Amino acid sequence: MPIIEMHMLEGRTSEQKRRVAAAVTQAVVESLDCSPETVRILITEHAKDGFFVAGLTQAQRVNGQRSASLEEQNP
Amino acid sequence: MPIIEMHMLEGRTSEQKRRVAAAVTQAVVESLDCSPETVRILITEHAKDGFFVAGLTQAQRVNGQRSASLEEQNP
Amino acid sequence: MPIIEMHMLEGRTSEQKRRVAAAVTQAVVESLDCSPETVRILITEHAKDGFFVAGLTQAQRVNGQRSASLEEQNP
Amino acid sequence: MPIIEMHMLEGRTSEQKRRVAAAVTQAVVESLDCSPETVRILITEHAKDGFFVAGLTQAQRVNGQRSASLEEQNP
Amino acid sequence: MPIIEMHMLEGRTSEQKRRVAAAVTQAVVESLDCSPETVRILITEHAKDGFFVAGLTQAQRVNGQRSASLEEQNP
Amino acid sequence: MPIIEMHMLEGRTSEQKRRVAAAVTQAVVESLDCSPETVRILITEHAKDGFFVAGLTQAQRVNGQRSASLEEQNP
Numbered sequence: 044m045p046i047i048e049m050h051m052l053e054g055r056t057s058e059q060k061r062r063v064a065a066a067v068t069q070a071v072v073e074s075l076d077c078s079p080e081t082v083r084i085l086i087t088e089h090a091k092d093g094f095f096v097a098g099l100t101q102a103q104r105v106n107g108q109r110s111a112s113l114e115e116q117n118p
Numbered sequence: 119m120p121i122i123e124m125h126m127l128e129g130r131t132s133e134q135k136r137r138v139a140a141a142v143t144q145a146v147v148e149s150l151d152c153s154p155e156t157v158r159i160l161i162t163e164h165a166k167d168g169f170f171v172a173g174l175t176q177a178q179r180v181n182g183q184r185s186a187s188l189e190e191q192n193p
Numbered sequence: 194m195p196i197i198e199m200h201m202l203e204g205r206t207s208e209q210k211r212r213v214a215a216a217v218t219q220a221v222v223e224s225l226d227c228s229p230e231t232v233r234i235l236i237t238e239h240a241k242d243g244f245f246v247a248g249l250t251q252a253q254r255v256n257g258q259r260s261a262s263l264e265e266q267n268p
Numbered sequence: 269m270p271i272i273e274m275h276m277l278e279g280r281t282s283e284q285k286r287r288v289a290a291a292v293t294q295a296v297v298e299s300l301d302c303s304p305e306t307v308r309i310l311i312t313e314h315a316k317d318g319f320f321v322a323g324l325t326q327a328q329r330v331n332g333q334r335s336a337s338l339e340e341q342n343p
Numbered sequence: 344m345p346i347i348e349m350h351m352l353e354g355r356t357s358e359q360k361r362r363v364a365a366a367v368t369q370a371v372v373e374s375l376d377c378s379p380e381t382v383r384i385l386i387t388e389h390a391k392d393g394f395f396v397a398g399l400t401q402a403q404r405v406n407g408q409r410s411a412s413l414e415e416q417n418p
Numbered sequence: 419m420p421i422i423e424m425h426m427l428e429g430r431t432s433e434q435k436r437r438v439a440a441a442v443t444q445a446v447v448e449s450l451d452c453s454p455e456t457v458r459i460l461i462t463e464h465a466k467d468g469f470f471v472a473g474l475t476q477a478q479r480v481n482g483q484r485s486a487s488l489e490e491q492n493p
Binding site: 200237239240242244245246247248249250253 | 423444457
Binding site for chain 5: 425
Protein backbone atom coordinates (compact mmCIF):
# COMPACT_ATOMS: atom_id res chain seq x y z
CA MET A 44 0.00 0.00 0.00
CA PRO A 45 -1.01 2.68 -0.56
CA ILE A 46 -3.15 1.69 -3.50
CA ILE A 47 -4.75 4.72 -5.13
CA GLU A 48 -7.76 4.64 -7.48
CA MET A 49 -8.17 7.89 -9.43
CA HIS A 50 -11.60 8.39 -10.98
CA MET A 51 -11.43 10.82 -13.91
CA LEU A 52 -13.52 11.85 -16.89
CA GLU A 53 -12.44 10.20 -20.15
CA GLY A 54 -10.36 12.32 -22.52
CA ARG A 55 -6.97 12.87 -20.86
CA THR A 56 -3.89 11.97 -22.92
CA SER A 57 -1.42 9.23 -21.94
CA GLU A 58 1.11 11.97 -21.24
CA GLN A 59 -1.27 13.72 -18.81
CA LYS A 60 -1.92 10.41 -17.06
CA ARG A 61 1.81 9.72 -16.78
CA ARG A 62 2.42 13.21 -15.40
CA VAL A 63 -0.32 13.03 -12.75
CA ALA A 64 0.68 9.49 -11.71
CA ALA A 65 4.34 10.49 -11.30
CA ALA A 66 3.39 13.65 -9.36
CA VAL A 67 0.92 11.83 -7.07
CA THR A 68 3.44 9.04 -6.43
CA GLN A 69 6.08 11.62 -5.49
CA ALA A 70 3.62 13.42 -3.21
CA VAL A 71 2.71 10.17 -1.43
CA VAL A 72 6.32 9.00 -1.07
CA GLU A 73 7.39 12.33 0.43
CA SER A 74 4.41 12.88 2.73
CA LEU A 75 4.06 9.29 3.98
CA ASP A 76 7.78 8.50 3.86
CA CYS A 77 7.15 5.21 2.06
CA SER A 78 9.02 3.57 -0.83
CA PRO A 79 7.87 4.27 -4.41
CA GLU A 80 7.63 0.53 -5.04
CA THR A 81 4.75 0.28 -2.55
CA VAL A 82 2.66 2.92 -4.38
CA ARG A 83 0.21 1.64 -6.99
CA ILE A 84 -2.12 3.92 -8.97
CA LEU A 85 -5.18 2.78 -10.94
CA ILE A 86 -6.91 5.26 -13.22
CA THR A 87 -10.61 4.50 -13.76
CA GLU A 88 -12.08 6.63 -16.56
CA HIS A 89 -15.75 7.57 -16.69
CA ALA A 90 -17.69 8.58 -19.79
CA LYS A 91 -19.02 12.17 -19.81
CA ASP A 92 -22.53 10.75 -19.41
CA GLY A 93 -21.40 8.75 -16.38
CA PHE A 94 -20.47 11.45 -13.86
CA PHE A 95 -23.01 13.60 -12.03
CA VAL A 96 -22.92 16.46 -9.52
CA ALA A 97 -26.30 17.35 -7.99
CA GLY A 98 -27.85 14.83 -10.40
CA LEU A 99 -26.58 16.62 -13.52
CA THR A 100 -23.80 15.90 -15.98
CA GLN A 101 -21.13 18.54 -16.55
CA ALA A 102 -22.80 19.43 -19.88
CA GLN A 103 -26.23 19.83 -18.23
CA ARG A 104 -24.71 22.07 -15.55
CA VAL A 105 -22.92 24.26 -18.10
CA ASN A 106 -26.10 24.58 -20.20
CA GLY A 107 -28.12 25.30 -17.04
CA GLN A 108 -25.71 28.09 -16.05
CA ARG A 109 -25.71 29.49 -19.61
CA SER A 110 -29.52 29.69 -19.83
CA ALA A 111 -29.65 31.15 -16.30
CA SER A 112 -27.25 33.94 -17.27
CA LEU A 113 -29.19 34.56 -20.54
CA GLU A 114 -32.36 34.94 -18.47
CA GLU A 115 -30.58 37.48 -16.23
CA GLN A 116 -29.49 39.50 -19.29
CA ASN A 117 -32.96 39.54 -20.89
CA PRO A 118 -35.54 38.85 -18.13
CA MET B 119 -20.07 13.43 0.35
CA PRO B 120 -21.89 11.24 -0.27
CA ILE B 121 -19.95 9.96 -3.25
CA ILE B 122 -21.78 7.11 -4.96
CA GLU B 123 -20.20 4.62 -7.38
CA MET B 124 -22.81 2.69 -9.39
CA HIS B 125 -21.51 -0.47 -11.03
CA MET B 126 -23.70 -1.46 -14.01
CA LEU B 127 -23.53 -3.70 -17.04
CA GLU B 128 -22.65 -1.85 -20.25
CA GLY B 129 -25.52 -1.03 -22.60
CA ARG B 130 -27.68 1.58 -20.89
CA THR B 131 -28.45 4.75 -22.84
CA SER B 132 -27.31 8.23 -21.76
CA GLU B 133 -30.96 9.02 -21.05
CA GLN B 134 -31.29 6.01 -18.70
CA LYS B 135 -28.09 7.05 -16.91
CA ARG B 136 -29.36 10.62 -16.53
CA ARG B 137 -32.68 9.36 -15.19
CA VAL B 138 -31.17 7.00 -12.61
CA ALA B 139 -28.60 9.61 -11.48
CA ALA B 140 -31.29 12.27 -11.00
CA ALA B 141 -33.56 9.80 -9.14
CA VAL B 142 -30.77 8.53 -6.88
CA THR B 143 -29.61 12.10 -6.13
CA GLN B 144 -33.17 13.04 -5.18
CA ALA B 145 -33.50 9.94 -2.98
CA VAL B 146 -30.23 10.74 -1.18
CA VAL B 147 -31.03 14.44 -0.71
CA GLU B 148 -34.46 13.66 0.76
CA SER B 149 -33.44 10.74 2.98
CA LEU B 150 -30.17 12.19 4.29
CA ASP B 151 -31.33 15.81 4.27
CA CYS B 152 -28.15 16.96 2.51
CA SER B 153 -27.65 19.49 -0.30
CA PRO B 154 -27.70 18.25 -3.93
CA GLU B 155 -24.33 19.92 -4.51
CA THR B 156 -22.68 17.48 -2.08
CA VAL B 157 -23.92 14.39 -4.00
CA ARG B 158 -21.57 13.01 -6.66
CA ILE B 159 -22.40 9.91 -8.73
CA LEU B 160 -19.87 7.88 -10.74
CA ILE B 161 -21.15 5.21 -13.12
CA THR B 162 -18.64 2.41 -13.73
CA GLU B 163 -19.73 0.14 -16.59
CA HIS B 164 -18.71 -3.51 -16.83
CA ALA B 165 -18.61 -5.61 -19.99
CA LYS B 166 -21.05 -8.55 -20.11
CA ASP B 167 -18.07 -10.91 -19.76
CA GLY B 168 -16.91 -9.01 -16.68
CA PHE B 169 -19.73 -9.63 -14.18
CA PHE B 170 -20.31 -12.96 -12.45
CA VAL B 171 -22.85 -14.37 -9.98
CA ALA B 172 -21.91 -17.79 -8.53
CA GLY B 173 -18.96 -17.79 -10.96
CA LEU B 174 -21.14 -17.50 -14.07
CA THR B 175 -21.90 -14.68 -16.44
CA GLN B 176 -25.52 -13.67 -16.99
CA ALA B 177 -25.44 -15.47 -20.38
CA GLN B 178 -24.08 -18.69 -18.81
CA ARG B 179 -26.79 -18.57 -16.13
CA VAL B 180 -29.57 -18.05 -18.69
CA ASN B 181 -28.26 -20.90 -20.86
CA GLY B 182 -27.89 -23.10 -17.75
CA GLN B 183 -31.51 -22.44 -16.74
CA ARG B 184 -32.74 -23.05 -20.32
CA SER B 185 -31.01 -26.44 -20.63
CA ALA B 186 -32.22 -27.37 -17.11
CA SER B 187 -35.84 -26.65 -18.07
CA LEU B 188 -35.42 -28.55 -21.37
CA GLU B 189 -34.17 -31.54 -19.37
CA GLU B 190 -37.25 -31.34 -17.14
CA GLN B 191 -39.57 -31.34 -20.17
CA ASN B 192 -37.85 -34.34 -21.86
CA PRO B 193 -36.01 -36.30 -19.13
CA MET C 194 -26.28 -5.50 -10.85
CA PRO C 195 -26.48 -2.66 -10.21
CA ILE C 196 -24.09 -2.78 -7.28
CA ILE C 197 -23.87 0.59 -5.56
CA GLU C 198 -21.09 1.69 -3.18
CA MET C 199 -22.05 4.76 -1.13
CA HIS C 200 -19.12 6.57 0.47
CA MET C 201 -20.26 8.61 3.48
CA LEU C 202 -18.76 10.32 6.49
CA GLU C 203 -19.05 8.27 9.69
CA GLY C 204 -21.81 9.28 12.10
CA ARG C 205 -25.13 8.42 10.47
CA THR C 206 -27.56 6.28 12.46
CA SER C 207 -28.68 2.79 11.37
CA GLU C 208 -32.12 4.27 10.74
CA GLN C 209 -30.68 6.91 8.40
CA LYS C 210 -28.73 4.23 6.53
CA ARG C 211 -31.84 2.07 6.21
CA ARG C 212 -33.84 5.02 4.93
CA VAL C 213 -31.29 6.08 2.29
CA ALA C 214 -30.75 2.49 1.14
CA ALA C 215 -34.48 1.90 0.73
CA ALA C 216 -34.94 5.23 -1.09
CA VAL C 217 -31.97 4.66 -3.42
CA THR C 218 -33.12 1.09 -4.17
CA GLN C 219 -36.58 2.38 -5.04
CA ALA C 220 -35.09 5.13 -7.25
CA VAL C 221 -32.94 2.59 -9.12
CA VAL C 222 -35.74 0.05 -9.55
CA GLU C 223 -38.12 2.68 -10.94
CA SER C 224 -35.64 4.48 -13.20
CA LEU C 225 -33.84 1.41 -14.57
CA ASP C 226 -36.89 -0.86 -14.49
CA CYS C 227 -34.94 -3.65 -12.79
CA SER C 228 -35.95 -6.01 -9.98
CA PRO C 229 -35.19 -5.01 -6.37
CA GLU C 230 -33.42 -8.33 -5.86
CA THR C 231 -30.71 -7.29 -8.34
CA VAL C 232 -29.87 -4.07 -6.42
CA ARG C 233 -27.10 -4.34 -3.82
CA ILE C 234 -25.92 -1.34 -1.77
CA LEU C 235 -22.65 -1.17 0.20
CA ILE C 236 -22.08 1.73 2.57
CA THR C 237 -18.40 2.54 3.11
CA GLU C 238 -17.93 4.99 5.98
CA HIS C 239 -14.97 7.36 6.18
CA ALA C 240 -13.58 8.98 9.32
CA LYS C 241 -13.87 12.78 9.47
CA ASP C 242 -10.07 12.98 9.05
CA GLY C 243 -10.28 10.79 5.94
CA PHE C 244 -12.28 12.93 3.51
CA PHE C 245 -10.86 16.00 1.77
CA VAL C 246 -12.15 18.65 -0.64
CA ALA C 247 -9.43 20.89 -2.13
CA GLY C 248 -6.97 19.16 0.22
CA LEU C 249 -8.85 20.16 3.37
CA THR C 250 -11.08 18.28 5.79
CA GLN C 251 -14.59 19.57 6.44
CA ALA C 252 -13.40 20.97 9.80
CA GLN C 253 -10.47 22.79 8.18
CA ARG C 254 -12.79 24.30 5.55
CA VAL C 255 -15.31 25.47 8.17
CA ASN C 256 -12.52 27.01 10.29
CA GLY C 257 -11.03 28.60 7.18
CA GLN C 258 -14.40 30.17 6.25
CA ARG C 259 -14.95 31.34 9.85
CA SER C 260 -11.57 33.08 10.13
CA ALA C 261 -12.08 34.58 6.63
CA SER C 262 -15.42 36.09 7.67
CA LEU C 263 -13.89 37.35 10.97
CA GLU C 264 -11.20 39.08 8.96
CA GLU C 265 -13.88 40.74 6.79
CA GLN C 266 -15.68 42.02 9.89
CA ASN C 267 -12.51 43.44 11.54
CA PRO C 268 -9.92 43.97 8.75
CA MET D 269 -21.69 -10.66 0.02
CA PRO D 270 -18.86 -11.12 -0.63
CA ILE D 271 -18.72 -8.71 -3.54
CA ILE D 272 -15.34 -8.82 -5.25
CA GLU D 273 -13.96 -6.16 -7.59
CA MET D 274 -10.98 -7.38 -9.63
CA HIS D 275 -8.88 -4.64 -11.20
CA MET D 276 -6.93 -5.96 -14.20
CA LEU D 277 -5.07 -4.61 -17.20
CA GLU D 278 -7.11 -4.69 -20.41
CA GLY D 279 -6.37 -7.50 -22.82
CA ARG D 280 -7.55 -10.73 -21.21
CA THR D 281 -9.91 -12.94 -23.24
CA SER D 282 -13.49 -13.72 -22.18
CA GLU D 283 -12.36 -17.29 -21.57
CA GLN D 284 -9.59 -16.13 -19.19
CA LYS D 285 -12.09 -13.93 -17.34
CA ARG D 286 -14.55 -16.84 -17.04
CA ARG D 287 -11.80 -19.11 -15.77
CA VAL D 288 -10.52 -16.71 -13.11
CA ALA D 289 -14.06 -15.80 -11.97
CA ALA D 290 -15.02 -19.48 -11.59
CA ALA D 291 -11.75 -20.27 -9.74
CA VAL D 292 -12.04 -17.28 -7.40
CA THR D 293 -15.72 -18.08 -6.68
CA GLN D 294 -14.77 -21.64 -5.83
CA ALA D 295 -11.91 -20.45 -3.59
CA VAL D 296 -14.24 -18.07 -1.73
CA VAL D 297 -17.05 -20.62 -1.33
CA GLU D 298 -14.67 -23.25 0.07
CA SER D 299 -12.65 -20.97 2.36
CA LEU D 300 -15.55 -18.89 3.72
CA ASP D 301 -18.10 -21.73 3.63
CA CYS D 302 -20.68 -19.51 1.91
CA SER D 303 -23.11 -20.24 -0.93
CA PRO D 304 -22.01 -19.57 -4.53
CA GLU D 305 -25.14 -17.47 -5.06
CA THR D 306 -23.85 -14.89 -2.56
CA VAL D 307 -20.57 -14.35 -4.45
CA ARG D 308 -20.53 -11.55 -7.03
CA ILE D 309 -17.43 -10.65 -9.06
CA LEU D 310 -16.94 -7.40 -11.00
CA ILE D 311 -13.98 -7.11 -13.35
CA THR D 312 -12.80 -3.52 -13.86
CA GLU D 313 -10.31 -3.26 -16.71
CA HIS D 314 -7.65 -0.54 -16.87
CA ALA D 315 -5.88 0.69 -20.00
CA LYS D 316 -2.11 0.04 -20.12
CA ASP D 317 -1.57 3.79 -19.68
CA GLY D 318 -3.79 3.77 -16.59
CA PHE D 319 -1.86 1.56 -14.14
CA PHE D 320 1.32 2.67 -12.39
CA VAL D 321 3.81 1.11 -9.96
CA ALA D 322 6.29 3.58 -8.44
CA GLY D 323 4.84 6.21 -10.80
CA LEU D 324 5.67 4.27 -13.95
CA THR D 325 3.60 2.26 -16.39
CA GLN D 326 4.54 -1.36 -17.05
CA ALA D 327 6.07 -0.31 -20.40
CA GLN D 328 8.17 2.43 -18.75
CA ARG D 329 9.44 -0.04 -16.14
CA VAL D 330 10.37 -2.65 -18.76
CA ASN D 331 12.18 -0.02 -20.85
CA GLY D 332 13.91 1.30 -17.73
CA GLN D 333 15.14 -2.20 -16.81
CA ARG D 334 16.27 -2.86 -20.43
CA SER D 335 18.34 0.34 -20.65
CA ALA D 336 19.77 -0.34 -17.15
CA SER D 337 20.96 -3.79 -18.21
CA LEU D 338 22.38 -2.38 -21.51
CA GLU D 339 24.36 0.12 -19.43
CA GLU D 340 25.74 -2.71 -17.29
CA GLN D 341 26.87 -4.63 -20.40
CA ASN D 342 28.62 -1.62 -22.00
CA PRO D 343 29.40 0.90 -19.22
CA MET E 344 -2.14 -6.25 -11.06
CA PRO E 345 -4.51 -7.85 -10.44
CA ILE E 346 -5.61 -5.82 -7.47
CA ILE E 347 -8.63 -7.37 -5.79
CA GLU E 348 -10.98 -5.58 -3.37
CA MET E 349 -13.16 -7.99 -1.39
CA HIS E 350 -16.21 -6.41 0.25
CA MET E 351 -17.42 -8.51 3.20
CA LEU E 352 -19.66 -8.14 6.23
CA GLU E 353 -17.74 -7.47 9.45
CA GLY E 354 -17.23 -10.42 11.78
CA ARG E 355 -14.83 -12.82 10.08
CA THR E 356 -11.74 -13.91 12.05
CA SER E 357 -8.17 -13.09 10.98
CA GLU E 358 -7.73 -16.79 10.26
CA GLN E 359 -10.73 -16.81 7.90
CA LYS E 360 -9.37 -13.71 6.12
CA ARG E 361 -5.94 -15.33 5.76
CA ARG E 362 -7.50 -18.50 4.41
CA VAL E 363 -9.69 -16.76 1.81
CA ALA E 364 -6.85 -14.45 0.71
CA ALA E 365 -4.46 -17.38 0.23
CA ALA E 366 -7.11 -19.40 -1.65
CA VAL E 367 -8.10 -16.47 -3.92
CA THR E 368 -4.44 -15.66 -4.63
CA GLN E 369 -3.82 -19.28 -5.59
CA ALA E 370 -6.93 -19.31 -7.81
CA VAL E 371 -5.81 -16.12 -9.60
CA VAL E 372 -2.21 -17.27 -10.05
CA GLU E 373 -3.30 -20.59 -11.55
CA SER E 374 -6.09 -19.28 -13.77
CA LEU E 375 -4.33 -16.15 -15.05
CA ASP E 376 -0.83 -17.68 -15.00
CA CYS E 377 0.62 -14.64 -13.21
CA SER E 378 3.14 -14.41 -10.37
CA PRO E 379 1.87 -14.35 -6.78
CA GLU E 380 3.87 -11.16 -6.17
CA THR E 381 1.61 -9.27 -8.60
CA VAL E 382 -1.58 -10.20 -6.72
CA ARG E 383 -2.77 -7.75 -4.04
CA ILE E 384 -5.95 -8.27 -2.01
CA LEU E 385 -7.72 -5.58 0.01
CA ILE E 386 -10.52 -6.62 2.36
CA THR E 387 -13.09 -3.84 2.98
CA GLU E 388 -15.45 -4.73 5.81
CA HIS E 389 -18.99 -3.37 6.04
CA ALA E 390 -21.08 -3.07 9.20
CA LYS E 391 -24.24 -5.23 9.27
CA ASP E 392 -26.30 -2.04 8.94
CA GLY E 393 -24.30 -1.04 5.87
CA PHE E 394 -25.15 -3.77 3.34
CA PHE E 395 -28.51 -4.01 1.60
CA VAL E 396 -30.16 -6.37 -0.90
CA ALA E 397 -33.45 -5.10 -2.36
CA GLY E 398 -33.18 -2.18 0.08
CA LEU E 399 -33.12 -4.39 3.17
CA THR E 400 -30.39 -5.45 5.56
CA GLN E 401 -29.73 -9.15 6.10
CA ALA E 402 -31.56 -8.93 9.47
CA GLN E 403 -34.61 -7.26 7.90
CA ARG E 404 -34.73 -9.94 5.20
CA VAL E 405 -34.49 -12.77 7.73
CA ASN E 406 -37.22 -11.22 9.89
CA GLY E 407 -39.35 -10.63 6.79
CA GLN E 408 -39.02 -14.31 5.75
CA ARG E 409 -39.76 -15.48 9.33
CA SER E 410 -42.97 -13.45 9.64
CA ALA E 411 -44.00 -14.53 6.10
CA SER E 412 -43.63 -18.22 7.03
CA LEU E 413 -45.51 -17.64 10.35
CA GLU E 414 -48.36 -16.10 8.35
CA GLU E 415 -48.41 -19.18 6.09
CA GLN E 416 -48.66 -21.51 9.12
CA ASN E 417 -51.49 -19.56 10.81
CA PRO E 418 -53.26 -17.51 8.07
CA MET F 419 -13.59 15.03 -10.64
CA PRO F 420 -10.99 13.75 -10.08
CA ILE F 421 -12.22 11.71 -7.16
CA ILE F 422 -9.37 9.81 -5.54
CA GLU F 423 -9.74 6.82 -3.20
CA MET F 424 -6.57 6.08 -1.24
CA HIS F 425 -6.41 2.61 0.31
CA MET F 426 -3.99 2.53 3.26
CA LEU F 427 -3.21 0.32 6.24
CA GLU F 428 -4.75 1.55 9.50
CA GLY F 429 -2.45 3.38 11.89
CA ARG F 430 -1.57 6.72 10.27
CA THR F 431 -2.17 9.86 12.34
CA SER F 432 -4.66 12.59 11.35
CA GLU F 433 -1.67 14.83 10.68
CA GLN F 434 -0.16 12.31 8.25
CA LYS F 435 -3.51 11.99 6.47
CA ARG F 436 -3.83 15.78 6.21
CA ARG F 437 -0.31 16.05 4.86
CA VAL F 438 -0.71 13.35 2.19
CA ALA F 439 -4.13 14.70 1.13
CA ALA F 440 -2.78 18.25 0.74
CA ALA F 441 0.30 17.00 -1.17
CA VAL F 442 -1.74 14.75 -3.50
CA THR F 443 -4.28 17.55 -4.14
CA GLN F 444 -1.44 19.91 -5.03
CA ALA F 445 0.14 17.28 -7.33
CA VAL F 446 -3.18 16.71 -9.13
CA VAL F 447 -3.99 20.43 -9.47
CA GLU F 448 -0.56 21.18 -10.94
CA SER F 449 -0.29 18.17 -13.25
CA LEU F 450 -3.88 18.17 -14.53
CA ASP F 451 -4.32 21.95 -14.39
CA CYS F 452 -7.66 21.63 -12.61
CA SER F 453 -9.15 23.65 -9.71
CA PRO F 454 -8.57 22.41 -6.15
CA GLU F 455 -12.33 22.53 -5.55
CA THR F 456 -12.84 19.71 -8.06
CA VAL F 457 -10.43 17.35 -6.24
CA ARG F 458 -11.97 15.03 -3.64
CA ILE F 459 -9.93 12.48 -1.67
CA LEU F 460 -11.36 9.54 0.26
CA ILE F 461 -9.08 7.56 2.56
CA THR F 462 -10.20 3.95 3.07
CA GLU F 463 -8.25 2.27 5.86
CA HIS F 464 -7.67 -1.49 5.99
CA ALA F 465 -6.87 -3.54 9.09
CA LYS F 466 -3.43 -5.19 9.11
CA ASP F 467 -5.17 -8.56 8.69
CA GLY F 468 -7.05 -7.22 5.65
CA PHE F 469 -4.23 -6.54 3.15
CA PHE F 470 -2.33 -9.27 1.32
CA VAL F 471 0.54 -9.44 -1.17
CA ALA F 472 1.10 -12.89 -2.72
CA GLY F 473 -1.57 -14.20 -0.33
CA LEU F 474 0.31 -13.12 2.80
CA THR F 475 -0.15 -10.29 5.28
CA GLN F 476 2.74 -7.90 5.89
CA ALA F 477 3.44 -9.69 9.20
CA GLN F 478 3.52 -13.12 7.53
CA ARG F 479 5.91 -11.81 4.86
CA VAL F 480 8.25 -10.27 7.45
CA ASN F 481 8.25 -13.48 9.53
CA GLY F 482 8.81 -15.53 6.38
CA GLN F 483 11.83 -13.39 5.39
CA ARG F 484 13.22 -13.55 8.97
CA SER F 485 13.05 -17.35 9.16
CA ALA F 486 14.48 -17.62 5.62
CA SER F 487 17.49 -15.49 6.61
CA LEU F 488 17.93 -17.50 9.88
CA GLU F 489 17.98 -20.67 7.80
CA GLU F 490 20.69 -19.16 5.58
CA GLN F 491 22.82 -18.29 8.62
CA ASN F 492 22.53 -21.75 10.23
CA PRO F 493 21.59 -24.24 7.45
